[in-house]
Amino acid sequence: MTALVLATRNQGKIVEMQRLLSGVEVTGLGPDAPEVPETEPTFEGNALLKARAIAAHTGLPAVADDSGLCVDALNGMPGILSARWSGRFGDATPNKDRANLDLLLDQLADVAEPRRGAYFICAAALVVPGGAEHVVEGRMYGRIIDAPRGTGGFGYDPVFVPDGDDRTTSELSPDEKDAISHRGVAFRALAEIIPALLAPTDRP
Amino acid sequence: MTALVLATRNQGKIVEMQRLLSGVEVTGLGPDAPEVPETEPTFEGNALLKARAIAAHTGLPAVADDSGLCVDALNGMPGILSARWSGRFGDATPNKDRANLDLLLDQLADVAEPRRGAYFICAAALVVPGGAEHVVEGRMYGRIIDAPRGTGGFGYDPVFVPDGDDRTTSELSPDEKDAISHRGVAFRALAEIIPALLAPTDRP
Numbered sequence: 001m002t003a004l005v006l007a008t009r010n011q012g013k014i015v016e017m018q019r020l021l022s023g024v025e026v027t028g029l030g031p032d033a034p035e036v037p038e039t040e041p042t043f044e045g046n047a048l049l050k051a052r053a054i055a056a057h058t059g060l061p062a063v064a065d066d067s068g069l070c071v072d073a074l075n076g077m078p079g080i081l082s083a084r085w086s087g088r089f090g091d092a093t094p095n096k097d098r099a100n101l102d103l104l105l106d107q108l109a110d111v112a113e114p115r116r117g118a119y120f121i122c123a124a125a126l127v128v129p130g131g132a133e134h135v136v137e138g139r140m141y142g143r144i145i146d147a148p149r150g151t152g153g154f155g156y157d158p159v160f161v162p163d164g165d166d167r168t169t170s171e172l173s174p175d176e177k178d179a180i181s182h183r184g185v186a187f188r189a190l191a192e193i194i195p196a197l198l199a200p201t202d203r204p
Numbered sequence: 205m206t207a208l209v210l211a212t213r214n215q216g217k218i219v220e221m222q223r224l225l226s227g228v229e230v231t232g233l234g235p236d237a238p239e240v241p242e243t244e245p246t247f248e249g250n251a252l253l254k255a256r257a258i259a260a261h262t263g264l265p266a267v268a269d270d271s272g273l274c275v276d277a278l279n280g281m282p283g284i285l286s287a288r289w290s291g292r293f294g295d296a297t298p299n300k301d302r303a304n305l306d307l308l309l310d311q312l313a314d315v316a317e318p319r320r321g322a323y324f325i326c327a328a329a330l331v332v333p334g335g336a337e338h339v340v341e342g343r344m345y346g347r348i349i350d351a352p353r354g355t356g357g358f359g360y361d362p363v364f365v366p367d368g369d370d371r372t373t374s375e376l377s378p379d380e381k382d383a384i385s386h387r388g389v390a391f392r393a394l395a396e397i398i399p400a401l402l403a404p405t406d407r408p
Contacts, residue, residue, distance in 0.1 A: 041277070041319055073245070075279035087310035103307075106291035115245060 002198045003027065007054045007064035016178070017063070020191035024198060033057060043068060043080060044135045047125035055127040061198055063190060067122040067183060069156045071144060073108060073115040082155065097155050101148060105159060108144055116144045118160065120169075122182040124190045132197050138185030140169075153177060206402045207231065211258045211268035220382070221267070224395035228402060237261060247272060247284060247327035248339045255331040263333055265402055267394060271326040271387060273360045275348060277312055277319040286359065301359050305352060309363060312348055320348045322364065324373075326386040328394045336401050342389030344373075357381060 003025040006017050011028070018026040036053045038046040043066040050064035068082035078085040078100070086096075086103040108116060119141045126134045141163050148158035150170025157170040162180055169177055178184040207229045210221050215232070222230040240257045242250040247270040254268035272286035282289040282304070290300070290307040312320060323345045330338045345367050352362035354374025361374040366384055373381055382388040 037314065039314060039316075074281050074285075075283065077278050077281050079279065081278075081311055085311070087307060088313055103291060107285055107289070109292055110241065110243060112243075 003060050004194070004198065005029070005054050005058050005060045005062045007033075007050050007062060017187060017191070020188060021194060023195060029054070030058075038066060038080065041080065043121055043123035044125070044137070046080065047123040047135060048127065048133065051125040051127040051133075055129045059129055061126065061128045061194075063124060063126050063194075065122050065124040065183065065186065067120065069104075069160070070119050070121060071104070071108070072117040073111040078104065101156055101159055104144065104156065105146070105148075113143070118142060118144050120156075120160065120182040122186040124183075124186040126190055126194060126197065128197060134190070134193060134197070136186050136189040136193075138182040138187075138189065140180055140182045140185070142169075207264050208398070208402065209233070209258055209262050209264045209266045211237075211254050211266060221391060221395070224392060225398060227399060233258070234262075242270060242284065245284065247325055248329070248341070250284065251327040251329035251339060252331065252337065255329040256337075259331040259333045265330065265332045265398075267328060267330050267398075269326050269328040269387065269390065271324065273308075273364070274323050274325060275308070275312070276321040277315040282308065305360055305363055308348065308360065309350070309352075317347070322346060322348050324360075324364065324386040326390040328387075328390040330394055330398060330401065332401060338394070338397060338401070340390050340393040340397075342386040342391075342393065344384055344386045344389070346373075 002023070004021070005027055006014055007029060008014065009029050014026055014028045034053050034057055036050045038049065040046045040049055046066035047064050051062045054062035054064060066080070068079050070076040070079050082100070086099040119139045122138045124136050142161050144159050145161055145168065150158050150168045152172065152174070153170045158168055160169050161167065162169060169181070206227070208225070209231055210218055211233060212218065213233050218230055218232045238257050238261055240254045242253070244250045244253055250270035251268050254270070255266045258266035258268060270284070272283050274280040274283050286304070290303040323343045326342045328340050346365050348363050349365055349372065354362050354372045356376065356378070357374045362372055364373050365371065366373060373385070
């Protein structure tokens with residue numbers, strides 16, 4: 001059976017990808033997987049950087065993603081800096097999602113519609129060792145509200161209301177969020193093309 | 205003698221403008237001048253907003269400016285949010301320049317040249333009551349260094365090195381800074397056109 005490594009240690013993400021890819025054995029990162037700094041200036045570049053490193057380390061086809069929030073009034077920032085918008089953190093820093101979100105709300109305090117428009121973006125990369133490289137992109141458009149609502153999701157979910165809904169992505173069920181989210185869109189697009197790319201005849 | 209109001213309470217700025225404009229009496233804001241929120245999405249818009257408010261309040265030609273720092277790796281931000289990049293402050297908050305600067309350095313911690321490129325921009329507006337409106341723009345290009353240097357200037361000066369120099373704008377003398385700064389360029393350009401605009405024959 002063809003195997004594929006997903007650049008995550010999140011078991012939920014592995015199960016979800018496995019559900020999208022019948023006929024492919026999906027595994028996550030092992031304890032010895034390399035830490036890959038996100039040094040590229042684009043989501044696509046960082047996703048590729050991670051997928052290449054994991055493919056090289058494991059010798060298996062690897063999938064990695066990079067995601068972020070792009071806000072109109074901030075010229076598309078926090079962007080690739082979304083996870084460290086309010087500064088660098090140690091892994092043990094509590095509430096870093098909240099610190100990032102509070103800073104964003106503060107920066108937008110005097111900003112009115114329509115400049116509170118925003119989108120989440122996910123670039124998902126597939127790298128086959130010695131073979132193909134593919135990147136697909138998913139986006140979810142919406143706007144930033146004034147104060148957090150909801151308990152689900154993570155990151156900026158409590159202040160993001162997707163177009164066509166009145167709830168924040170924190171207030172959606174996981175299934176509802178997956179159906180419209182940037183990450184859901186990108187991973188389903190990648191899942192569409194993976195079986196053909198991993199077919200034995202395509203491999204060196 | 206023709207009079208002009210400069211939208212500032214900084215006596216140094218008034219003296220500097222007076223030096224540039226012989227034949228025009230330059231005054232600053234009085235204690236009853238309106239506070240004008242900077243609600244426009246552009247430097248030009250905010251400068252005009254302030255100049256219009258002061259011209260309407262005083263009945264005199266008014267000059268106002270809006271300035272900020274635009275960093276390549278942040279898609280041109282902090283931009284119009286430069287003065288409140290790390291959040292809203294009360295007027296009494298100490299060290300807000302330092303808080304903004306520390307956040308910027310943290311956000312750029314993993315960013316290498318040439319993406320540390322940046323420029324200061326100043327939009328300076330002149331509004332003649334019932335008459336002309338003009339906006340001119342000045343820029344100073346350079347880059348953001350890793351750690352602050354120098355004690356002069358204010359804001360992001362300690363981390364900005366202008367092109368053609370090795371010193372930060374904090375390490376330049378006031379005269380050296382004025383000669384190349386975004387604000388110096390914009391105000392000199394405005395001073396060039398003010399005498400003609402304020403000549404009696406041009407006034408309704």
